[in-house]
Amino acid sequence: MKNPTLQELMEYLDGTLHPMRYQEIDVMVSKSSHLQKEIALLKAMQKLVRNDIAVSPSKRFVSNVMKDVVPVKEESLWLRALKNSSNLFAMVLVLSMIGIVLVSSPASSSSGSNVLTKNMESYSIAYNSAIETIASWTKQYTHPVNQAAKTTSGKFFFIGLSAFFIFIIADEFFSKRYFHPRIKN
Amino acid sequence: MKTTDNEIIRRVIDGDQRAYAELVERHKDKAMTLAMRMLKNKSEAEEALQDAFVRAYKALPSFEKKSTFATWFYRIVFNVCSSVLNKRGSNNLLSIDIENDGELKIEIPSEDDEPDIELESKEFSEIVRREISTMEESYSMILTMFFLQEMSYEEIISVTGLPLGTVKNRLFRARTQLRSAVLRHFSEMKQMVNV
Numbered sequence: 001m002k003n004p005t006l007q008e009l010m011e012y013l014d015g016t017l018h019p020m021r022y023q024e025i026d027v028m029v030s031k032s033s034h035l036q037k038e039i040a041l042l043k044a045m046q047k048l049v050r051n052d053i054a055v056s057p058s059k060r061f062v063s064n065v066m067k068d069v070v071p072v073k074e075e076s077l078w079l080r081a082l083k084n085s086s087n088l089f090a091m092v093l094v095l096s097m098i099g100i101v102l103v104s105s106p107a108s109s110s111s112g113s114n115v116l117t118k119n120m121e122s123y124s125i126a127y128n129s130a131i132e133t134i135a136s137w138t139k140q141y142t143h144p145v146n147q148a149a150k151t152t153s154g155k156f157f158f159i160g161l162s163a164f165f166i167f168i169i170a171d172e173f174f175s176k177r178y179f180h181p182r183i184k185n
Numbered sequence: 186m187k188t189t190d191n192e193i194i195r196r197v198i199d200g201d202q203r204a205y206a207e208l209v210e211r212h213k214d215k216a217m218t219l220a221m222r223m224l225k226n227k228s229e230a231e232e233a234l235q236d237a238f239v240r241a242y243k244a245l246p247s248f249e250k251k252s253t254f255a256t257w258f259y260r261i262v263f264n265v266c267s268s269v270l271n272k273r274g275s276n277n278l279l280s281i282d283i284e285n286d287g288e289l290k291i292e293i294p295s296e297d298d299e300p301d302i303e304l305e306s307k308e309f310s311e312i313v314r315r316e317i318s319t320m321e322e323s324y325s326m327i328l329t330m331f332f333l334q335e336m337s338y339e340e341i342i343s344v345t346g347l348p349l350g351t352v353k354n355r356l357f358r359a360r361t362q363l364r365s366a367v368l369r370h371f372s373e374m375k376q377m378v379n380v
Binding site: 006007010016037040041042044045046048049050055056057058061062064065066068069070 | 202203205206209210213214217218221227230231234235238239242302304305309310313314317328329332333335338356357360361363364367
């Protein structure tokens with residue numbers, strides 16, 4: 001039996017050697033520690049190439065590909081608002097909070113009317129009466145809140161709450177997630 | 186049970202475009218390694234791979250399932266990377282080796298010359314990694330296809346269009362180069378210790 005060449009040893013490892021020669025080399029390898037070391041070295045190199053030396057693309061790779069593959073349709077502001085009615089609710093809540101703070105400010109108590117309508121004399125009568133009606137309803141139905149809003153800490157509380165809701169609305173409307181679809185990896 | 190590539194392809198063709206993300210996720214790492222071995226530059230490799238995935242998506246309805254999706258897709262990656270190398274003017278991937286059919290007889294060195302190699306050491310991994318990163322593209326590409334992608338000779342031929350002799354020859358040379366680098370390093374270490 002002639003000694004195996006390096007190429008034969010590699011083919012022996014790959015299992016691509018002719019069956020007869022494979023048997024011969026198998027016997028030689030089992031008897032020679034030198035050949036066993038050579039096989040171990042080749043196997044270790046293969047293992048490294050197979051398992052360790054892999055390169056990954058960047059984290060956003062899949063979403064970048066999907067952006068090219070599936071064109072993203074940008075939805076209109078109103079459609080997004082309708083889809084997220086909680087936003088509308090938050091917006092109404094914010095406006096109400098601001099209204100309460102303004103309406104219940106001490107300056108307005110002496111006039112009997114409210115600050116909003118005071119500065120709107122030049123506007124039409126219909127507009128003034130509408131504001132007055134809203135203000136009076138607000139006063140009537142939000143009396144405990146109204147009282148709380150008259151105190152300094154109450155005002156801070158409502159302003160803080162308003163800021164919080166404004167943040168939520170801004171986040172909902174302008175966040176990028178509406179423009180870029182989420183891809184489950 | 187894991188969904189097969191062909192099932193995902195069916196879903197994509199039927200209109201579920203988002204299912205393609207699963208296919209990209211599944212093949213991106215191995216394909217990236219192939220692109221990286223060919224182009225030797227990470228940003229270029231990633232760009233080429235993205236291009237290859239977009240091309241594959243567009244060509245998906247024409248995929249005839251004669252081969253696996255992986256083999257078909259690697260062919261696209263190979264072609265895109267070849268174009269990049271052509272633009273660079275350094276494409277030697279498809280040059281056919283002169284001695285492609287001759288058996289390369291390299292004898293195994295005698296036991297006396299044999300250095301002690303710690304196969305599990307970090308040093309060993311480092312040498313192999315470094316050698317692959319500096320290896321000629323045409324060799325490292327075949328090495329990656331054969332070991333990492335676990336492609337058969339026939340699949341490599343189908344992807345690259347190279348003759349069997351050239352594929353075998355390059356694979357042998359790539360492995361010999363790795364082996365020589367390891368032996369050289371550890372022999373030097375042995376000599377240093379003996380001095």
